[in-house]
Amino acid sequence: MKASSVQQAFKSLTSRIHPQLPLSERESQRLLNALTSSFRTQLEQPHHHHQDDPSALTTSASVSPSTSTPQPLSSSTATDRHLASILTNPLLTKPVHQQLKAKSKHPVALFEDHVAAGRANLPSARLCLEAFRNSLSVLFPAQIKDQINRYAAGTRVLRWLWTSGQTHSLSFALDARFCNQLAFFLIHEGKEAALWELIDTPIAASSNLSLKENSRRKGLLLSSIVKTCLSAPDESLESALSAFFRALEASHSSHASISHAGVYLTQALPKLNYSSESDVLLYNRFVEAIPRWNKKHPDRAIYRIANLALHHPTTPSADPALDFIRELRPLASHPFLSPSTAFQRSTVFAFFFDTVKLLQKQSRFDDVLWVMEFMQQKFPGEFVPVNQPLSTASAPSQAPEFSTTSSHSSLPDWKVPEFG
Template identity: 30%
Template sequence: MVVRTPPLNSLRKGFLPQIHHPLPLNKRESQRLLESITTSFRKNLDKEHPFETNETSTKRLGGPGTGMVESQSMTSSRPTDRHLRAILSNPLFAQPRSTTVDTTTSATVTPLNAHLDVFHSAVSKGLMTTRRAAGILATIRSQLLAESPNNIRQRMGASGAGLSVLRWLRASGQENDLRFLSDHALLKLLVPFLYAAGLQEVTWSWLAQLASRATEIELETVPGKAGARTLSVLMYAIINENTEIESPSVSLDGSFAALEQAHSLLPREKSPAATAAVRYSWAKLSWASTVDAAGTPETICGSF
């Protein structure tokens, strides 16, 4: 006996859900559809990113030792909100901002903003490199010095350039292996900008990572790879930023203290790279506290 199969059209009513609403939708129906999609989207994200049981009231941006603390209540924030915020704040997904024009003067906004707009635009298009980042930092610093040499560190920090470059390095994964430090031009410019922004702990964490493998890194300069020369340049860049410049005197006590702290991070076993780094920084400081100080009586030499 052959059982006749009912036609598909007869199953649509009451058995198969209606997938598409009749178009066009009115305003109320459109709102209800949007709310339905949003609820479903959040429900799935909550399933993929559930609430954690041991959430704290603050979270660190970029891991321990970075000195970048983002204070916010985690118990009152949905996991989906945090997940979406992380995506939207990623510089790799940022949309280039159009340059604002002052209609009264027909001039663009401040040059510093324009430089950062170029940086963010290149990052969003995947065109940013360490060499270009160094060029933008150099341009911003030159612009600040041209405006006024006073309070240069404070104004460098207020520019936000150092933080922008740091976020790009992290979002692109370049901070994981520290290969970007092999670009010494970027290194020498980025360290002062990070110190100016109060992010000196980031530079110390980089130094600690390089110091931990000082016995393994090559003495030769290898393009695209952090080596012994990188360790030396990074160490002195940090030490140099600890020089206390207060008119009319300059004190090197902070630099010598930083040298001692950097030396404590190096491995105890014999390491040519570690020895070279200490000698490089010691020679620089010795020159600054003797030869350079001879022509500047106001300089206060550090305690040996």
């Protein structure tokens, strides 16, 4: 894929100033001046197109040979120019080495060394970002903010991605760990707009990616934004769900697939603490939106709604879960009843036990016994009373009988399988 004109100009400029060596302050300032002048000229051109003059809308056939009509910007070019305006920052032209007093190399300085030597790649960038983030864990919040702003690690890495042409294909999004680190630093550096530029920009005509693959990569980037918003030190449910709803409202074939972010939120929301009414309203809004991004898999929507109802922060309910189980009961087979991995089994069994736990808490003992009986029938080798030998668990004749008239005060104990 060819680099954009802005990228080529950037490479041309940098190649004249010793690209394999750290820049001196004078060289850094020359590069900054050249970049700023070049990008400002290109960024201002679209705003001088005589927008109120009807003659500006004439076709090329009616224009004299001595004049040239400015052409509308393609989406990829507009994105390049916006990223250029974000990445022409005086801080970025000063090598990290000059900001350090310690003899040991800072992770961001190591990354700059790799870029200067032409050895930078996603694994090395990821390791440097992870090392820098780990170093922040022992600092106070004010110190963390100072360090993030001082070294601008996310912006430096994004500039490398951009100049190497990786932002057009979003290939970096396939490395989840790298993508998560990049999103963390860019958001905390106040550069979230750059991430949204990449998500919102339609597919370039020269891209070899299918609509589905492009949408998937954008979805992985969106998921990283959502994860960052829910991570320390500034976790914000409002920011995470605002990002999700923004993508949901803009969802179309060339936009981000929201399934990755949606699944992550479905798993994360039950584990959060809700201290305000506004957070509860956001929780409810997310639940209501589930059918919109699960249109191709309505069963998954029903399960996810039921699971979130079990963990509602103020009014938990087991009724949607019971409805879901009733739909499963007469089926001979269903993907939910045939988990094939340890993670899937853990997810399925957690759903059943959370249902039982809530029903028992609400003194709905008949429903508790009904669900436990269903679990025994569908998973006879996994769930057995503690007084029943495991070797006979699968024998139908050994299955325990439950009666709705049983003593509610002495519900049977269950041996729960351990999964990773």
